[in-house]
Structure formats: C-alpha cells, structure tokens
Amino acid sequence: MSKAKQIKLGTQMSYWERNRLSHGYLLRKSIRKWSISIFRAVLLFGLCFLIVQPLLNKLSVSFMEERDLYDSTIISIPRHFTTENYKLVAELIQYKTALINTAWVSLLSSFLQIVSCTMIGYGFARYKFPFKNFLFACVMLTIIIPPQTIMSSLYLHFQFFDFVDFFGIFKMITGKSITQVSLIGNGVAYFMLAATGMALRSGLYIFMLRQYFRGVPKELEEAAYVDGCGKIRTFIQIMLPDARPMLTSVFLFSLVWQWTDNFYSTLFFRKITLLTDNLGTIPEKLLQRSGTNTPPATAYGQMMTATGMLITIAPLLILYMFAQKGFVESLSQTGIKM
Amino acid sequence: MAENNATPEITRAVNAPKSKRRGSSMAKRNAIAGILWTLPFTIGFIAFMLVPMFESAQMAFSNVTIDIQNHSYVKEWAGLKNFDYILNVDPMYKRQLLESLGNMGLQIVAVLIFSYFVAFLLNQEFKGRAFVRAMFFLPVILSSGILLNLDTNNSLVNSISTLIKESNNAASRVTGVLEDILASGNSQMSDLMQTIFDLVNSVYDIAIASGIQIIIFLSGLQTIPASMYEASKMEGCTGWESFWKITFPMTSSLIIVNVVYSIIDFCTRSDNVVMSQVKAQMLQKMDYGLTSAMAWMYFACIGVIVGLVTFIISKWVYYYE
Numbered sequence: 001m002s003k004a005k006q007i008k009l010g011t012q013m014s015y016w017e018r019n020r021l022s023h024g025y026l027l028r029k030s031i032r033k034w035s036i037s038i039f040r041a042v043l044l045f046g047l048c049f050l051i052v053q054p055l056l057n058k059l060s061v062s063f064m065e066e067r068d069l070y071d072s073t074i075i076s077i078p079r080h081f082t083t084e085n086y087k088l089v090a091e092l093i094q095y096k097t098a099l100i101n102t103a104w105v106s107l108l109s110s111f112l113q114i115v116s117c118t119m120i121g122y123g124f125a126r127y128k129f130p131f132k133n134f135l136f137a138c139v140m141l142t143i144i145i146p147p148q149t150i151m152s153s154l155y156l157h158f159q160f161f162d163f164v165d166f167f168g169i170f171k172m173i174t175g176k177s178i179t180q181v182s183l184i185g186n187g188v189a190y191f192m193l194a195a196t197g198m199a200l201r202s203g204l205y206i207f208m209l210r211q212y213f214r215g216v217p218k219e220l221e222e223a224a225y226v227d228g229c230g231k232i233r234t235f236i237q238i239m240l241p242d243a244r245p246m247l248t249s250v251f252l253f254s255l256v257w258q259w260t261d262n263f264y265s266t267l268f269f270r271k272i273t274l275l276t277d278n279l280g281t282i283p284e285k286l287l288q289r290s291g292t293n294t295p296p297a298t299a300y301g302q303m304m305t306a307t308g309m310l311i312t313i314a315p316l317l318i319l320y321m322f323a324q325k326g327f328v329e330s331l332s333q334t335g336i337k338m
Numbered sequence: 339m340a341e342n343n344a345t346p347e348i349t350r351a352v353n354a355p356k357s358k359r360r361g362s363s364m365a366k367r368n369a370i371a372g373i374l375w376t377l378p379f380t381i382g383f384i385a386f387m388l389v390p391m392f393e394s395a396q397m398a399f400s401n402v403t404i405d406i407q408n409h410s411y412v413k414e415w416a417g418l419k420n421f422d423y424i425l426n427v428d429p430m431y432k433r434q435l436l437e438s439l440g441n442m443g444l445q446i447v448a449v450l451i452f453s454y455f456v457a458f459l460l461n462q463e464f465k466g467r468a469f470v471r472a473m474f475f476l477p478v479i480l481s482s483g484i485l486l487n488l489d490t491n492n493s494l495v496n497s498i499s500t501l502i503k504e505s506n507n508a509a510s511r512v513t514g515v516l517e518d519i520l521a522s523g524n525s526q527m528s529d530l531m532q533t534i535f536d537l538v539n540s541v542y543d544i545a546i547a548s549g550i551q552i553i554i555f556l557s558g559l560q561t562i563p564a565s566m567y568e569a570s571k572m573e574g575c576t577g578w579e580s581f582w583k584i585t586f587p588m589t590s591s592l593i594i595v596n597v598v599y600s601i602i603d604f605c606t607r608s609d610n611v612v613m614s615q616v617k618a619q620m621l622q623k624m625d626y627g628l629t630s631a632m633a634w635m636y637f638a639c640i641g642v643i644v645g646l647v648t649f650i651i652s653k654w655v656y657y658y659e
Contacts, residue, residue, distance in 0.1 A: 040459060126372070145391075193382070306492060
C-alpha cells in the first residue's frame with residue numbers, strides 16, 4: 001500500500017505495521033488460523049479420497065481387459081482400454097429391461113411411501129386422539145424390528161393372500177378359501193406395504209416428517225381455519241407447498257434405498273427383473289454363457305461385478321449430482337430431535 | 339391440541355354463541371381427523387406387522403410344513419425345540435450371533451466418534467464445504483442395499499485398495515513401527531492397542547456406515563444459537579471449553595438417536611451375517627419355524643441392547659428447553 005494512500009485513509013496500515021502495533025498477536029492469530037485450515041483441508045481431502053476410492057477403483061477396473069488384471073505393473077490405469085465389459089454386463093443383467101423396471105418400481109413405491117408417510121406424519125404432528133402415543137410407539141417399533149423377524153410369516157401371508165376373507169374367518173368355517181391369490185412375485189404385496197407405511201424404512205420417514213410438521217408454526221393453519229378452509233384443503237394448500245424441500249429429500253432417500261434394495265425385491269418382485277437381482281450372480285451368468293464347465297477366473301468375475309455395480313448406481317450418481325442439496329441441506333436443517 | 343382449536347372455536351362461538359357442546363365436538367372432530375390421517379398406518383401395522391409378528395412368534399415355537407395342494411401351511415406345536423436346535427445343535431448360529439453383537443459394539447462406538455467429529459468439521463465455514471458435504475453423504479448411496487454386500491466380497495477391488503495403501507510406503511512404515519511398539523507391550527495394553535489399530539484400519543467401513551449419523555449430528559449442531567458462543571467468548575471461554583460446555587451438552591440428546599439408528603442400521607443391513615444366514619436358511623431349506631426362531635432370538639438380543647443403551651445414555655443427556 002502506498003504511503004500517500006495510507007495517510008489519506010488514516011486507519012489502513014500494512015499487515016506488518018498492524019502486527020507490530022498488536023505486539024505480534026495478529027501474526028500468531030493468522031498463523032493459527034492458517035494452520036487450522038491447512039490441517040482441515042488435508043484431513044478432509046484424505047477422508048474424501050477414502051470414501052470415493054472404491055468407486056474410482058471400480059471405474060478403472062471396468063475399463064480394463066482381462067489380461068490387465070494379471071499384470072502386476074498395472075494398478076489403476078488400464079493399458080488395454082476397452083468398453084467390452086460394459087456391453088457384456090449390460091447383456092448379462094438385461095440392463096435395459098432391468099433399468100426400466102427398477103425405475104418404475106422405485107418411483108411408484110417411493111411415491112406411495114411418501115404419500116402415506118406424509119399423511120401419517122402430519123396426523124401424528126397435529127392432532128390429538130386417543131392412543132396416539134401408543135400408536136407412535138408402534139411406529140418406533142416398526143423401525144426397531146428387523147424386517148427379517150417377520151419376513152417368513154409375511155411371505156407366507158402374501159403367498160396365500162385373501163382380499164375378501166382377510167382374517168381367515170370364512171376359511172375357518174368352511175375349511176377352504178376361494179378368493180385366495182398369491183401376491184408374491186408381481187410386487188403388489190410390496191406396494192400394499194408402501195401404501196400403508198410399512199415398506200423399507202417407512203418408519204424412519206414417518207418419524208422425520210412428523211418432526212418436520214411439528215416445527216411448522218400452528219398459526220399458519222389457524223389462519224386458514226379462520227378463513228373457512230377445510231382440514232384437507234389446509235393440508236394440501238398451506239402445509240404441502242412449504243414442506244416441499246423436506247418431501248423432496250424423503251423422496252430421494254426412499255428412491256435411492258429402494259433402488260439398491262435387494263431384500264424386499266428378492267422376496268416380492270420375483271417375476272420382475274430388477275437391477276439388483278442379477279448383480280450377485282454375475283459369475284454364474286458368465287459360466288452359463290461360456291457353455292463350458294470351467295468357471296471364469298475369480299478376478300474376471302469380480303471385474304464384471306464391479307462393472308455391473310457401476311452401471312446400476314450410475315443413474316443414482318447422476319441424480320445425486322443434481323439433487324445433492326435435496327439430500328443434504330433440507331435434512332440437516334430440519335433439526336431431528338428426540 | 340388445545341391451542342390449535344382456540345381460534346376456530348372462537349369463530350364458531352361468534353356464529354353460535356349459545357351452544358356449549360360445540361367445544362367438545364371440536365375436540366372430537368379433531369380426534370377423528372387424527373385417527374383418519376393415521377389410519378393407513380394403523381391398518382398396515384395390524385395387517386402387516388402385528389399379525390405376521392404373532393404368527394412368526396408362533397412359528398418359532400412350532401414345526402411348519404407347507405401344504406401345496408391345500409394352498410396353506412400347517413403349524414405343529416413343538417415347544418422350545420427350534421430354540422434348542424439353534425443354540426445347542428447348529429454349529430454356526432451361536433458363534434455368529436455373539437460375533438455380530440461384539441462387532442456391533444465396537445463399530446457403533448467408532449461410528450459415533452467419527453460422525454461427531456466429521457459433523458463438527460463440516461459445520462465450520464470453509465471454501466468448498468458444499469462439495470465436501472456431498473462427498474461425505476455419497477456412502478448413503480454407495481453402501482446401501484446389495485452394493486455393500488457385493489463390495490465386501492469383491493476381493494479384486496479390495497486388493498487394489500491394499501496396493502494403493504502399500505504404495506504409500508513412508509506413511510505405512512511409520513504406522514507399522516508405531517503399531518509394533520504399541521501393540522507389543524504388556525498384554526492388556528497391547529490388546530487394547532490392537533483393537534484401536536484394527537478400528538483405524540477399518541476406517542473405510544466406519545466412514546461408509548456413518549452417512550446418516552453425520553446428517554443427524556450436523557442438524558443438531560446447526561440448531562445451537564450463535565449467541566451462546568458469543569456470550570461464552572465474552573466471558574473468556576476458550577474453544578475447547580466452549581465445546582465441552584456448550585456444543586457437547588446441546589447435542590447430547592442426538593447421541594441416543596444416533597446410537598439407536600446405528601444399532602438398527604447395523605442389524606438390518608445386508609452384510610450382517612446373522613440376517614443373511616436367516617434369509618439363506620429360509621429360501622433354501624424352507625424351514626420357516628427354524629428361521630423364525632433365529633430371527634426372534636436375534637431381535638430379542640437387539641431389543642435388550644437398545645433398551646439398555648437408551649436407558650443408560652438418557653441418564654446423562656442434557657435437554658435444553
């Protein structure tokens with residue numbers, strides 16, 4: 001800074017000048033500040049690298065030829081660059097059909113889930129009714145109980161499902177049922193679970209949405225009621241528009257978890273080819289394809305699995321890139337509390 | 339809720355000043371509305387949770403056989419036979435159960451510390467924060483469902499990670515020497531050190547298991563009013579002190595949330611040995627009685643642990659009203 005300017009502005013001095021006046025405090029403070037931020041940057045870079053590394057490894061493996069795997073001089077950059085792996089895997093897991101199926105299954109179930117969970121969460125947040133606390137304890141119970149506990153009986157329940165004679169009273173009298181249908185396989189069973197707030201992690205979404213609606217000031221609705229707005233209309237026109245960021249984030253979570261889930265999908269979607277169905281069996285698929293009895297080399301099978309995983313999560317990664325705010329920010333601003 | 343009804347009640351009172359019964363009917367109507375809003379859950383809970391739970395509890399105590407002609411299944415009371423089998427005959431189950439619970443304890447402590455630390459870092463102001471946050475929540479996608487399971491089994495990708503780790507020679511030599519010195523002292527101390535080193539080595543597993551926990555802690559950190567820190571600074575509080583006197587107590591209630599979430603997440607994720615064992619048994623052997631017993635046993639253990647941990651932690655949690 002020039003001398004003339006310094007005199008003109010009066011208070012503006014050079015950094016060292018100010019440091020001298022503060023008896024070295026300024027220097028110490030800025031050293032501390034800088035060292036903290038350098039330390040933080042190194043740490044965060046390391047952790048980020050740690051998290052992304054498996055993804056990068058998969059990416060590099062997926063472009064290699066098989067002989068690159070056995071070459072010990074190659075670690076992560078393929079020497080024989082190829083896109084054959086993608087073509088082969090896409091064929092093995094029927095990528096096109098599976099992608100379309102996964103997309104509509106996840107979208108539909110997430111939609112049903114979000115509708116039901118929003119309703120339920122709103123009901124818990126705003127109204128007082130008998131057994132409310134007990135019912136909410138039940139929501140907590142659905143979060144805590146591993147789905148595997150009730151899986152076997154739920155499976156049988158849907159295998160011999162009865163729309164008309166729901167609790168089996170008719171069957172008990174006559175000893176036989178006419179209206180029984182098997183809901184396993186086509187996914188109807190799962191959509192029923194989603195619509196009643198019982199699907200994958202529904203309890204968590206109910207909890208999150210209830211927390212959210214509890215934080216919304218009641219005056220909003222009261223004003224609407226005074227103006228003669230009905231309960232449902234108030235909910236749709238006043239509450240929902242404000243809740244959009246929260247709903248988006250719940251929707252995104254539910255979509256992503258549904259997409260990669262294979263617990264419910266192996267149980268309830270047997271007749272529908274989904275992306276996660278064949279991922280685990282790619283080596284066996286390779287064996288079938290080769291037509292011989294010698295199984296493919298482990299490394300080769302795993303290379304294909306890695307490629308398959310990449311194309312499975314590719315749509316999710318693209319979604320995450322664009323909707324990253326929806327995942328993170330809205331949720332961290334809700335203030336989840338017990 | 340009483341305050342909620344206040345205004346509509348007043349309007350109604352203006353319209354019909356004489357009827358006193360209106361107030362109670364408003365509460366009643368609200369109660370009905372509440373029941374209707376939550377009706378889907380009530381139906382779902384009874385039909386798809388309570389009934390199957392009851393049945394599966396029954397199955398755990400019986401032999402189940404499938405009757406294909408009659409489109410149904412037969413339960414035959416067998417008492418504690420299934421539990422006796424899994425605890426005394428099955429060579430795998432008991433070992434897997436204990437191992438899984440032990441791992442869970444260690445991992446949850448590590449996840450809690452890690453996620454708290456990361457949340458604290460991500461709550462500070464710095465350049466590129468949005469990007470770093472996005473990176474840390476990537477595991478929510480990358481490690482969900484089947485992907486986690488496949489990842490742990492994929493030795494090819496894992497071996498590349500080891501290669502990369504080893505190529506960082508200088509760093510690994512330093513930690514190697516450190517590990518040798520610390521882990522080879524007197525036995526108790528070295529056991530502890532070995533456990534800690536194992537945890538540090540599995541930092542990737544911990545990082546990918548703590549996506550949601552970071553979000554929860556972060557949300558807690560963001561709700562602490564800045565005025566508290568200002569006041570403490572005026573009183574001459576150092577950063578370290580204000581962490582333990584303000585930040586930690588204000589977020590302590592979230593520790594329960596996170597512990598419970600971590601336990602549940604650990605138990606229900608797809609690479610859990612006990613759960614995958616249960617599923618494999620069900621789909622292969624079709625022995626529904628046995629699998630129900632296995633699942634119930636596991637659930638009982640988890641229920642007890644969740645209850646105990648919540649009880650213990652809630653003793654010293656601080657609630658700021």
